[in-house]
Amino acid sequence: MNRYGAHYLGWIAAAGVLIGAGSVSAADLATAVAEPAPAATEGFAAKSPWQIRVRGLGVITNDSGSIDHVPSAGLSYSDTVVPEFDVSYFFTDNIAAELILGTTFAHIKEDKAFNVPVGKTWLLPPTLTLQYHFTNFGKFKPYIGAGVNYSLFYGTSTKEGFHNLDVDNHFGVALQAGFDYMLNEHWGLNFDVKKIFLKTSWSADHDTLGHLSGKAKLDPWLIGAGVTYRF
Secondary structure, three states: OOHHHHHHHHHHHHHHHHHHHHHHHHHHHHHHHHOOOOOOOOOHHHOOOEEEEEEEEEEEOOOEEOEOOEOOOOEEEOOEEEEEEEEEEEOOOOEEEEEEEEOEEEEEEEOOOOOEEEEEEEEEOOEEEEEEEOOOOOOEEEEEEEEEEEEEEEEEEEOOOEEEEEEOOEEEEEEEEEEEEEOOOOEEEEEEEEEEEOEEEEEEEEOOOEEEEEEEEOOOEEEEEEEEEEO
16 A cells, blocks of 8 residues: 555544544433433422411410409400411421411400400401421421411490490410321321410490409410311
């Protein structure tokens, strides 16, 4: 073979090496592009942060209250069962905020000095709590919480002899404990207990006794059971 043939063979060999390298690089690039992204890991990142509950709620009040300048007097309030709705937002798997919404009523009675019914008031007590959720018990998910309550009294009515019943709106402190038992990814059962520390002022006019006022210490227990839905 002359020097020209060797020269051409050298160029052909070099071209083959370059073409082969280009083919390998292209295949590697195609594989990298086609490779699917890893699936989202299970846990908080894969869940919606929103959750709702619907409960039946028992409101059990502390029968305590007073009438100014009548040391022997005392107040009592009726217990009720009402529907309740709440919305939770999870900042992490463990930390959530819950807003509780519902309305109830209470019959007010003076049950010591005079033993007479005073009237009735409706109560709207929106309550916001910050909760810690325990996540290491599988489907059983207990939590504890604490927060603030603002109780609005409305729709008052009075019994015979009483007029102008007024109960002041007031802030209170709320403590909470409960659990969800999740049946599947979205649905669960819930049991919840709250204690609200609520003491407010009240006043009313009486046909014989004149203007009356005092303190009403309700401090209700809120005991609820219902259904949880996690979006």
